[in-house]
Amino acid sequence: MYSVCVRDYMMVAHSFKGEVFGPAQRLHGATFVVDVEFRRPELDPDGIVVDIGKATEVLKAILTGLNFRNLDEEPAFAGRNTTTEFLSRVVFDRMAAAIAKGELGAGARGIDHMRVTLHESHVAWAAFEAALSDG
Amino acid sequence: MYSVCVRDYMMVAHSFKGEVFGPAQRLHGATFVVDVEFRRPELDPDGIVVDIGKATEVLKAILTGLNFRNLDEEPAFAGRNTTTEFLSRVVFDRMAAAIAKGELGAGARGIDHMRVTLHESHVAWAAFEAALSDG
Amino acid sequence: MYSVCVRDYMMVAHSFKGEVFGPAQRLHGATFVVDVEFRRPELDPDGIVVDIGKATEVLKAILTGLNFRNLDEEPAFAGRNTTTEFLSRVVFDRMAAAIAKGELGAGARGIDHMRVTLHESHVAWAAFEAALSDG
Amino acid sequence: MYSVCVRDYMMVAHSFKGEVFGPAQRLHGATFVVDVEFRRPELDPDGIVVDIGKATEVLKAILTGLNFRNLDEEPAFAGRNTTTEFLSRVVFDRMAAAIAKGELGAGARGIDHMRVTLHESHVAWAAFEAALSDG
Amino acid sequence: MYSVCVRDYMMVAHSFKGEVFGPAQRLHGATFVVDVEFRRPELDPDGIVVDIGKATEVLKAILTGLNFRNLDEEPAFAGRNTTTEFLSRVVFDRMAAAIAKGELGAGARGIDHMRVTLHESHVAWAAFEAALSDG
Amino acid sequence: MYSVCVRDYMMVAHSFKGEVFGPAQRLHGATFVVDVEFRRPELDPDGIVVDIGKATEVLKAILTGLNFRNLDEEPAFAGRNTTTEFLSRVVFDRMAAAIAKGELGAGARGIDHMRVTLHESHVAWAAFEAALSDG
Numbered sequence: 001m002y003s004v005c006v007r008d009y010m011m012v013a014h015s016f017k018g019e020v021f022g023p024a025q026r027l028h029g030a031t032f033v034v035d036v037e038f039r040r041p042e043l044d045p046d047g048i049v050v051d052i053g054k055a056t057e058v059l060k061a062i063l064t065g066l067n068f069r070n071l072d073e074e075p076a077f078a079g080r081n082t083t084t085e086f087l088s089r090v091v092f093d094r095m096a097a098a099i100a101k102g103e104l105g106a107g108a109r110g111i112d113h114m115r116v117t118l119h120e121s122h123v124a125w126a127a128f129e130a131a132l133s134d135g
Numbered sequence: 136m137y138s139v140c141v142r143d144y145m146m147v148a149h150s151f152k153g154e155v156f157g158p159a160q161r162l163h164g165a166t167f168v169v170d171v172e173f174r175r176p177e178l179d180p181d182g183i184v185v186d187i188g189k190a191t192e193v194l195k196a197i198l199t200g201l202n203f204r205n206l207d208e209e210p211a212f213a214g215r216n217t218t219t220e221f222l223s224r225v226v227f228d229r230m231a232a233a234i235a236k237g238e239l240g241a242g243a244r245g246i247d248h249m250r251v252t253l254h255e256s257h258v259a260w261a262a263f264e265a266a267l268s269d270g
Numbered sequence: 271m272y273s274v275c276v277r278d279y280m281m282v283a284h285s286f287k288g289e290v291f292g293p294a295q296r297l298h299g300a301t302f303v304v305d306v307e308f309r310r311p312e313l314d315p316d317g318i319v320v321d322i323g324k325a326t327e328v329l330k331a332i333l334t335g336l337n338f339r340n341l342d343e344e345p346a347f348a349g350r351n352t353t354t355e356f357l358s359r360v361v362f363d364r365m366a367a368a369i370a371k372g373e374l375g376a377g378a379r380g381i382d383h384m385r386v387t388l389h390e391s392h393v394a395w396a397a398f399e400a401a402l403s404d405g
Numbered sequence: 406m407y408s409v410c411v412r413d414y415m416m417v418a419h420s421f422k423g424e425v426f427g428p429a430q431r432l433h434g435a436t437f438v439v440d441v442e443f444r445r446p447e448l449d450p451d452g453i454v455v456d457i458g459k460a461t462e463v464l465k466a467i468l469t470g471l472n473f474r475n476l477d478e479e480p481a482f483a484g485r486n487t488t489t490e491f492l493s494r495v496v497f498d499r500m501a502a503a504i505a506k507g508e509l510g511a512g513a514r515g516i517d518h519m520r521v522t523l524h525e526s527h528v529a530w531a532a533f534e535a536a537l538s539d540g
Numbered sequence: 541m542y543s544v545c546v547r548d549y550m551m552v553a554h555s556f557k558g559e560v561f562g563p564a565q566r567l568h569g570a571t572f573v574v575d576v577e578f579r580r581p582e583l584d585p586d587g588i589v590v591d592i593g594k595a596t597e598v599l600k601a602i603l604t605g606l607n608f609r610n611l612d613e614e615p616a617f618a619g620r621n622t623t624t625e626f627l628s629r630v631v632f633d634r635m636a637a638a639i640a641k642g643e644l645g646a647g648a649r650g651i652d653h654m655r656v657t658l659h660e661s662h663v664a665w666a667a668f669e670a671a672l673s674d675g
Numbered sequence: 676m677y678s679v680c681v682r683d684y685m686m687v688a689h690s691f692k693g694e695v696f697g698p699a700q701r702l703h704g705a706t707f708v709v710d711v712e713f714r715r716p717e718l719d720p721d722g723i724v725v726d727i728g729k730a731t732e733v734l735k736a737i738l739t740g741l742n743f744r745n746l747d748e749e750p751a752f753a754g755r756n757t758t759t760e761f762l763s764r765v766v767f768d769r770m771a772a773a774i775a776k777g778e779l780g781a782g783a784r785g786i787d788h789m790r791v792t793l794h795e796s797h798v799a800w801a802a803f804e805a806a807l808s809d810g
Contacts, residue, residue: 412662414661414662414663416564416568416569416570416660416661417568417569418553418567418568418569418610419569428607428608429551429608431608431609431610432553432609432610433551433552433553433569433607433608433609433610434551434552434553434554434568434569434570434571435551435569435570435571436569436570436571436660436661437571438661438662472563472568473563473564473566473568474566474567474568475553475566475567475568525551525571526549526551526571526573527547527549527573528549
């Protein structure tokens with residue numbers, strides 16, 4: 001199994017609902033350093049997993065849709081806690097949709113697994129990974 | 136599959152028995168930067184993998200039981216080489232027991248896989264991972 | 271010159287006023303990984319720059335006063351842009367005050383220089399450093 | 406499952422053929438920081454996954470065969486794009502052959518899985534992983 | 541003294557002349573992760589050291605002028621060893637010229653010191669720092 | 676001012692005397708990741724600060740003299756607390772002596788400043804820096 005991973009980041013505000021979150025129930029924020037790992041069993045004819053240039057551009061576009069925002073006010077997340085693990089899934093789903101639409105190039109359809117990791121500090125991170133149904 | 140990982144560290148002395156260890160047969164020491172990754176297929180109703188506050192506290196308690204010690208004198212490890220891979224398993228087993236006892240909260244029983252990584256330097260690490268039988 | 275540095279972090283929301291900030295004029299957030307470096311020309315009689323346990327506790331107390339908050343609503347920062355460089359100075363001033371009050375121990379009065387660095391992402395950081403007038 | 410990982414690096418020149426590579430079609434270069442993770446279900450009688458001294462030496466020998474070279478002129482890679490993912494496989498195959506030949510010691514034959522990761526920058530890496538047929 | 545630092549990278553090929561370089565006399569390559577630290581005694585009226593957006597853009601433009609190239613063929617470096625320390629100075633000089641030309645904004649003229657660091661691997665880096673004569 | 680920095684590490688056991696050290700009064704250990712930064716105002720005729728190969732070898736030799744040892748039993752440190760800051764000075768003094776003896780090459784006599792940093796964990800480090808009297 002081959003992998004390629006690209007990294008970018010976003011800076012957002014949010015708050016959480018639920019006693020389990022303690023002081024994080026207050027409005028606060030986070031820098032999320034985001035890694036997206038693309039996986040496939042064989043390389044494409046160019047010898048790559050994915051066009052790393054396109055992957056980087058699409059990741060930036062996805063994060064620009066979240067960056068420098070108060071996620072508490074995003075209609076897409078109404079009624080949800082935008083935890084690090086939840087946001088890992090959001091980035092995963094948006095990247096999977098971009099692959100399906102061909103935004104990472106035709107060769108990217110060979111990607112059959114992804115793992116998205118959001119580093120929230122030097123001591124904690126969360127991730128979501130799954131097979132791609134279109135893979 | 137969702138993951139959450141927390142990090143802490145310990146500083147211990149020990150020595151190894153066996154020619155394979157070369158100069159590490161002498162009494163020496165290590166800082167182990169410890170990552171514990173908790174995994175589960177679905178988030179709990181709060182939108183989390185685990186209460187990160189509780190996970191951090193329990194990890195600190197586990198490491199406090201090992202930290203600032205000469206592991207050669209710990210009865211629990213008598214006759215064993217406390218290698219980085221062995222200690223990864225020790226932390227894994229103690230965290231698994233804490234989950235089973237409910238110390239990470241009732242929701243943490245949904246965790247069905249863990250991976251414990253001990254970084255011993257900037258050029259080497261070891262890990263132990265397994266499914267949780269109570270998962 | 272000897273140095274000792276300790277690290278902790280905080281997660282805050284804020285917004286900036288001024289065209290130069292572009293999209294960061296919106297309410298957003300950041301994880302700041304905070305390094306405080308203490309400097310002095312000679313070690314104290316115990317062979318240390320500072321009691322690292324006390325330094326860590328005081329740093330945590332300073333960051334707890336900022337953590338999990340919307341800095342736009344903090345009276346202490348009214349009318350100011352809480353940029354990374356500005357916040358480096360805030361942490362510096364509070365730590366310098368703690369040293370002057372003896373909270374890091376009597377020996378810490380030998381510290382004559384400090385540098386506070388706030389890492390806001392994997393690609394940017396800011397810092398403030400100065401001599402300590404009481405040094 | 407237990408893992409041990411060792412790290413080293415190499416500095417090479419190369420160029421790529423194919424429009425997808427954009428400016429990387431020109432002769433350029435890279436530092437690859439190389440991680441090799443060895444995996445096995447049980448530790449050997451010494452309590453280790455692999456003799457970390459031997460693993461480090463063999464990795465250095467493998468990288469010395471690639472280091473400080475223009476990969477475009479290596480006969481072994483004629484007609485191939487030496488992408489990061491492709492080179493991950495090259496290191497994997499050479500390490501697997503070394504294990505099969507007994508260069509990591511007899512105990513290393515218990516290793517049944519490997520993952521080789523090449524970090525090409527602070528924002529991108531590639532990897533190859535597979536079971537070892539001799540495992 | 542306040543600092544702000546931004547990071548980017550480049551991937552180049554080159555070779556060195558001189559016995560001291562050993563195997564690095566052959567054509568090889570490197571990824572240089574580049575940090576540029578801007579320093580000034582007081583913040584500007586917006587509360588910043590430099591417009592971090594402009595600093596990032598100018599750094600990218602400077603590195604694009606070097607990136608994905610064989611530095612042995614660059615007329616600007618004819619007869620010179622493009623060592624990591626030499627290239628740190630090149631980036632420094634080009635950034636200093638950009639500041640002098642106003643490309644980082646009028647406020648950036650308050651910057652009176654810079655430090656440029658090029659990380660060539662996980663175990664080595666070089667840097668050049670100096671006061672800015674226009675500072 | 677130009678700098679070059681090289682990194683290596685050591686793994687030692689030790690204990691401290693003095694109430695300020697709390698549980699670190701017990702025999703424990705540490706991995707120290709060691710950075711040695713060499714500084715000089717001008718490059719030598721080869722375009723370098725120091726022969727990085729020689730610097731790496733000498734650093735390894737210095738650390739081999741400390742590595743895999745219980746520092747409490749080293750006659751050279753009798754009656755001293757081998758704190759991270761103290762050990763930074765030890766490495767500094769031994770490297771300065773090596774430079775003075777010509778072990779880093781004749782060109783290395785142009786080095787007029789050094790900074791030695793010992794990272795003891797992901798959240799703490801210490802350093803010693805000074806001008807070289809022979810510089």
